Amino acid sequence: MDSAAVTPALILCADDEESLLTDICDELREAGYNVLGATDGNTLMEQVSSVTPNLILCDINMPGLNGYDVLDTIREQRPDLADIPFIFLTALSNPDEIVTGKRLGADDYLVKPIDFDLLLATIDARLRQVQRMHEKASLEKEKLCETMQELTHQAVTSTSRALDLVAPGIVLLNDQGRVMYANRSATLLADTNRYLNLGETLTTTLTRENRQLCQSITDMINAENEQVLCLSLPHSRKGHDLLVLVCSLDKRNAGPAAVVLLSDPDNRVHVPPQVVAKLFNFTPTEARIALALADGRRTEEIAVDLSISATTVAFHLRNLFQKTDTNRQADLIALILAGTMMWNLGG
Incomplete structure (x- = not known):
């Protein structure tokens, strides 16, 4: 990856030995990282509240909040930082100290005096590990989108019986917004909701919501790329709103121009x-x-x-x-x- 094309990683470093803190921060900046230094745990927590670091280096024995307190507080109060590597810096080489840090969720442990080559190698390895995790998550997200597209294409060619077995209501629309097909779930939802009309077109009797629904369908039919819009419609009975997902389809293929998925939260199969x-x-x-x-x-x-x-x-x-x-x-x-x-x- 071209390092010039991305923002340098931000590292927070806390150590009550000011000379060591200065040396570490200088080494990290020379290696190309952005760095914020702190001489105690309270200052480090203030930094964490205002910025999102890519990695945290933290001494264990500090005034105020010690390293263990800092890690425990971050893990408890900032679950969004769960994938941010946390590395302890300490003069203690007792195995019990290492075990304590690991049990609290520390990712690594460097013993003073600091070997700067080992420090930089450790940071690089941890950041690469996080990058791989994010890349994997991104690929999984892309795969999810691709799978959703495949499902809509399969819906075009699937038999009516197969579509009737699908839990969400599915309505396929042509490029004029006309209903080409509605599965059994969609028909049942329309029959049980007096606000929803499913005939030649899909509409609602509520004026404002109908404008939103019609505009969403029009936007998805005319969309150049595959997109998704979401809105909700009230139930005629007590309960949560009916959720409506309007998806554009690939215009390169003949067939439906958009698909509408209808989901009743009160009857939908819940995902763990x-x-x-x-x-x-x-x-x-x-x-x-x-x-x-x-x-x-x-x-x-x-x-x-x-x-x-x-x-x-x-x-x-x-x-x-x-x-x-x-x-x-x-x-x-x-x-x-x-x-x-x-x-x-x-x-």
Whole structure:
């Protein structure tokens, strides 16, 4: 990879020996890294609250918060930094100290006096390991998108009987927005929801929502690339909103121009959080919040369900946006729905 094409990794380094801290920071900067230094654990935690590092070097014996306290606090309060390598720096070579650090979740352990060649090699190895993890996650995300596209293409050529067995409602639309096919699940959802009309076209009796639905369908039919839009429609009975996923299709192939997936959160097969965590490289809490959003839960409801504050939910939501390369909640839900629907189809 061309190092000039990417932003240098940011390393946070904490050590109460100021001369050693200066030497380490100088070595790291000379090696091409961005560095922030701290002489105690409290300062390091302040830095962690304002920046997202690529790696943390931390002395164990420091005033205020010691290294163990810092690591424990980060692992407890910042699950979004779970994949950030944490390396202890210490003058202690007692195996018990190493075991303690490892059990707390430290990724590596360097003993003073610091061998700078070993330090740089260790940092390089850990950063490459994280890069491989991110590349793998990116490939899995691309594979998910490709699989979703394959599923929509397969839906075009599959038999009606096969489509009727699919849990989500599927509606195939031509380039005029006319319904070409609707499976049994879609028909049942329309029959049980007085707001939803499924005839020659797919519409809703609610004025504002119908404008959104029609505009989404038009946008996906006219989209040059394969895209996804997500919106929700109220139920005629009590319950969560009906989730609607509108997907454009490859215009190079003859057939449907768009597919609409309808999902009833109250009757949908629920995907285990660990499956979503693996699909999108989420933490367990992020996976639970993502599934709650896909189920139509609001931020305040999620906070109550998980016994956390709304601020914490918002914090995790920002991490979900970052990990999925989305900017809006609707786009995030669309991606989660695509993944969970794919899992239901494959399961």
